[in-house]
Amino acid sequence: MFLENRIDKNKRQGWVEVIAGSMFSGKTEELLRRLKRARIAQMNVEIFKPVVDQRYSELEVVSHDANSIRCTPVNSSGNILLLSGGSDVVGIDEAQFFDNGLIEVCNTLASQGIRVIVAGLDMDFKGKPFGPMPGLMATAEYVTKVHAICMECGDLAQFSYRTKISDKLVEVGASESYQAVCRGCYQLLKKRDGSKA
Secondary structure (H helix, E strand, O other), rough: HHHHOOOOOOOOEEEEEEEEEEOOOHHHOOOOHHHHHHHHHHOOOOEEEEEOOOOOOOOEEEEOOOOEEEEEOOOOOHHHHOOOOOOOOEEEOHHOOOOOOHHHHHHHHOOOOOOEEEEEEEEEOOOOOOHHHHHHHHHEEEEEEEEEEOOOOOEEEEEEEOOOOOOOOOOOOOOOOOEEHHHHHHHHHHHHOOOOO
């Protein structure tokens, strides 16, 4: 028996898409673009973000250039599984702030035939893999790496450099706290401001 004879052609196929990059690289903008297209296609779309992210709005996912879409803030990844019933597409922003259970949640949703689109920082301010993002990138069908422009030299940037002094791993902020920089500038800034990174 051939494999294609065992595949149920009527069963809806799901998958996981990850949009990863530094601060100011357009991750949320790309997430919003994909979700809006799904809504135009009359798909049932649910959007989630972590409760901790209230920079621009409590009940919306908002990009740095002020595009937005209504969402449901949740405390943990398990809530996404509970609240996404009947969805064709699930969008998740700021995935790095979720617990590692997000990896299993996304894969469970995809196995149920749901298209899952996740956006998040791939590295923290120390240049280390951030939260569940490495696991999501490893298990996703599609990974899009987006880049910002280095605020120091103008090259492509993939690092988020924290400009304010704090040792906390999770420090929600925007341009008042972070800047996007390339590898060379990141190394120079770390050397110059040794206590921050």
